[in-house]
Amino acid sequence: MKRLFPIFGLLTGVLLSYALYLALEVAPTEQTMGDVQRIFYYHVPSAWTAFLLFFINFAASVVYLIRRNMKADVVALVAAEIGVVFCTIVLVTGPIWARPVWGIWWTWDLRLTLTLVLWLIYVSYLMLRRFSSSGQTPQIAAVLAILGALDVPLVYFSIWFFRTQHPQPVIGGGGSIDPRMLHVLLINWAAFSCLAVMMFWSRYHLEVIKREVDDTQALEALLETPRGPR
Amino acid sequence: MTYLYAAYFATWAIHIGYAIYLVGQYSRLRDEMKALQSRK
Numbered sequence: 001m002k003r004l005f006p007i008f009g010l011l012t013g014v015l016l017s018y019a020l021y022l023a024l025e026v027a028p029t030e031q032t033m034g035d036v037q038r039i040f041y042y043h044v045p046s047a048w049t050a051f052l053l054f055f056i057n058f059a060a061s062v063v064y065l066i067r068r069n070m071k072a073d074v075v076a077l078v079a080a081e082i083g084v085v086f087c088t089i090v091l092v093t094g095p096i097w098a099r100p101v102w103g104i105w106w107t108w109d110l111r112l113t114l115t116l117v118l119w120l121i122y123v124s125y126l127m128l129r130r131f132s133s134s135g136q137t138p139q140i141a142a143v144l145a146i147l148g149a150l151d152v153p154l155v156y157f158s159i160w161f162f163r164t165q166h167p168q169p170v171i172g173g174g175g176s177i178d179p180r181m182l183h184v185l186l187i188n189w190a191a192f193s194c195l196a197v198m199m200f201w202s203r204y205h206l207e208v209i210k211r212e213v214d215d216t217q218a219l220e221a222l223l224e225t226p227r228g229p230r
Numbered sequence: 231m232t233y234l235y236a237a238y239f240a241t242w243a244i245h246i247g248y249a250i251y252l253v254g255q256y257s258r259l260r261d262e263m264k265a266l267q268s269r270k
Contacts, residue, residue, distance in 0.1 A: 020238075039237040046241070085248050089241050096237040195245070202252055206259065213262050220266070 005201065012194040019184075019191035027184040039097040040181075045189035046089040047115075049196050051152055053083030054122065058149035061142035073138045074211075076145060077129055078203045080122050082196055087119045102165065111166040114155045121148035 023041035030037035060076035063069055094112065095105040106112065125144050129137065159166050177185070 035231055036233050038234050042238060042241045082248075085244060089244050092240045092244065093237040096233050096240065100233050199248070199252075206252060206255055209259055209263075210255075213259055213266065216266055217262075220269070 015191040019188040022184045036100050041188045043093040045192045046086045049192050050083045050086035053079045057145050061145040065142045074207050082199050084122045109165040111158045111164050118151045
């Protein structure tokens with residue numbers, strides 16, 4: 001797997017460059033919004049990737065609670081961290097797109113508010129993992145992750161069932177999209193998914209090494225502790 | 231076009247920032263591992 005990483009990295013770089021070229025040069029210009037609509041090719045794939053990572057976090061948390069498997073705990077942590085990175089991109093690119101189209105940076109619309117809540121839930125999850133030293137932290141975090149994952153379908157379906165400022169979904173749910181735009185969107189999603197896999201692989205191994213170092217340091221500290229008088 | 235470029239730039243700034251964070255964490259861990267091995 002270590003040998004494959006640079007090759008996969010190179011392929012991901014090529015795919016990301018091709019996806020960028022398609023988004024900026026090949027995709028047709030949208031009639032009402034103009035070129036600013038091309039933000040769509042980064043905004044939507046980032047959202048889909050974040051949802052996928054939060055689902056992985058949910059599944060790994062369930063596995064951890066059932067089996068107390070440490071690998072599942074690491075997968076949950078890493079998926080949440082990279083999910084937050086992609087969700088941050090959604091929350092940054094959304095307002096940049098909204099400003100020229102809606103005339104405002106932000107509105108407390110259901111979809112936008114639920115996405116912000118989703119981001120806050122997973123940031124809380126990461127802060128809990130980072131700053132809590134309790135032995136029960138992984139269990140508490142897993143429960144928080146399962147509760148937090150309930151927000152993902154709420155975010156996704158909020159524009160199906162409620163009238164919101166946010167546009168309707170482009171796939172299913174009544175929205176429509178030019179096939180050429182859909183092609184560019186899917187290529188961009190594939191490219192960002194490959195990037196997420198690379199990040200996941202790197203962060204997973206980093207976390208495994210970190211836990212090994214922490215365990216060794218704890219053991220060393222225990223052995224070096226001077227014994228009191230008998 | 232300014233908004234489009236701002237959004238693309240922000241996306242890459244966040245990804246590159248996260249990659250730099252990972253590299254920083256890795257180099258810190260490598261130093262800790264070296265320190266542990268030298269004490270053995």
